[in-house]
Amino acid sequence: MSYRPTAKTRARQKAQHESLLKTAVSIVARDGFHGLTISRLARETGIATGTVYKYFDSKAHLCAEVFKRATEREVDMVRAASFPEQPAPCRQRLTDAVTIFAERAILGGRLAYALIAEPVAPAVEQERLIYRKAYAGIFEQLIEEGVKTDEFPSQSPSVSAAALVGILAEVLVAPLGRGDAATDQSLLIGPIRKFCLRAIAFRETA
Amino acid sequence: MSYRPTAKTRARQKAQHESLLKTAVSIVARDGFHGLTISRLARETGIATGTVYKYFDSKAHLCAEVFKRATEREVDMVRAASFPEQPAPCRQRLTDAVTIFAERAILGGRLAYALIAEPVAPAVEQERLIYRKAYAGIFEQLIEEGVKTDEFPSQSPSVSAAALVGILAEVLVAPLGRGDAATDQSLLIGPIRKFCLRAIAFRETA
DNA sequence: AATAGATGTGAATCATGGTTCACTTCTTTA
DNA sequence: TAAAGAAGTGAACCATGATTCACATCTATT
Numbered sequence: 001m002s003y004r005p006t007a008k009t010r011a012r013q014k015a016q017h018e019s020l021l022k023t024a025v026s027i028v029a030r031d032g033f034h035g036l037t038i039s040r041l042a043r044e045t046g047i048a049t050g051t052v053y054k055y056f057d058s059k060a061h062l063c064a065e066v067f068k069r070a071t072e073r074e075v076d077m078v079r080a081a082s083f084p085e086q087p088a089p090c091r092q093r094l095t096d097a098v099t100i101f102a103e104r105a106i107l108g109g110r111l112a113y114a115l116i117a118e119p120v121a122p123a124v125e126q127e128r129l130i131y132r133k134a135y136a137g138i139f140e141q142l143i144e145e146g147v148k149t150d151e152f153p154s155q156s157p158s159v160s161a162a163a164l165v166g167i168l169a170e171v172l173v174a175p176l177g178r179g180d181a182a183t184d185q186s187l188l189i190g191p192i193r194k195f196c197l198r199a200i201a202f203r204e205t206a
Numbered sequence: 207m208s209y210r211p212t213a214k215t216r217a218r219q220k221a222q223h224e225s226l227l228k229t230a231v232s233i234v235a236r237d238g239f240h241g242l243t244i245s246r247l248a249r250e251t252g253i254a255t256g257t258v259y260k261y262f263d264s265k266a267h268l269c270a271e272v273f274k275r276a277t278e279r280e281v282d283m284v285r286a287a288s289f290p291e292q293p294a295p296c297r298q299r300l301t302d303a304v305t306i307f308a309e310r311a312i313l314g315g316r317l318a319y320a321l322i323a324e325p326v327a328p329a330v331e332q333e334r335l336i337y338r339k340a341y342a343g344i345f346e347q348l349i350e351e352g353v354k355t356d357e358f359p360s361q362s363p364s365v366s367a368a369a370l371v372g373i374l375a376e377v378l379v380a381p382l383g384r385g386d387a388a389t390d391q392s393l394l395i396g397p398i399r400k401f402c403l404r405a406i407a408f409r410e411t412a
Numbered sequence: 413a414a415t416a417g418a419t420g421t422g423a424a425t426c427a428t429g430g431t432t433c434a435c436t437t438c439t440t441t442a
Numbered sequence: 443t444a445a446a447g448a449a450g451t452g453a454a455c456c457a458t459g460a461t462t463c464a465c466a467t468c469t470a471t472t
Contacts, residue, residue: 049430
């Protein structure tokens, strides 16, 4: 035996992996998953096509990692807003969570569209579902708590949570994929927030 | 000159076109747009691959017609529920529209999923947007009326309408694409209806 | 029946893009 | 520095599925 991967070697490996992932995310942010091809990724990273496969088993795996990388932070932010250190009423937390999601989606622009609404291959769609469920899970927990403490009216937390995800995706992100992105997205935040609040926190006026 | 297409000929032409479309819809209902390939369509219709192109310029055109065919009736039903012959309060009409959509989506099953949520090629997605907008347009008009007559609280009709579409798509149809279709969908109708009603028709309790 | 215009055929062609592989070029160890 | 194990290369290979095309067959006219 005469060769052992050493710390330095493994560091380079990791760095390359990282570099590829970074480039991949940047491609997706520019042209969506549609624009992410192995050869382009290789080209932009400055390596050969085949080399990519030394770092990722398949395109599906690559896409999964890209998705994870780009979405995890978002989910964390929404979770943090939903369950803050400082205790706060559910209503406030719901508002904050929706706002955070919206602001970050608008900031994300093309990338947000790619992650949430762009038509993608079934394999990538599978990844997307994981994160939709993550969002839904957070909302569900929050709504459940609100119902329990009687801050929110009786409702099905799972349905309401899924509905929230649908609202945010359709109202905020889907338009990015169309021509009508002319509208200033930030103008949508207020109305969406109100809509969600009505839907989840309002009781019928007597 | 010695040949003119005659009535009989044109009828056959139309019939064949129709037959292809019908088969295509049935394929989509079984296996989604993913399952719709030209060769399979030809096979199931009992003609040669190339012949399909005598009736449809391209797969994109075919998909567009399939989409149109399958969706138009749905949109009409929702429109009819939203703007019935008999005058009715907006609130009732909203409830009816949501219910109709939900019931039909559940009935449609796999087809509804294909039309609303299945990942598809960008060309098909384009078609989908048209019909999403059709739904949104109907809802928007209804909500606008409700706000004007003060049946609904002040809100942005366009945002609320898009939100409705998002809710219905995510809560009702998206699950069809996952394994969790085990749940009886019809149990969702009640909660969704309530959710939508709260979101659009409720006022804050004093 | 002869002819022109359609329609039907299905194997061959294209296009796209992921994946492989024989080979070269490092890295590390003895 | 020789040998072994990685990593890098990029052209070739494959898979999928839409599209074409040269040819055969059918339909309506004269």
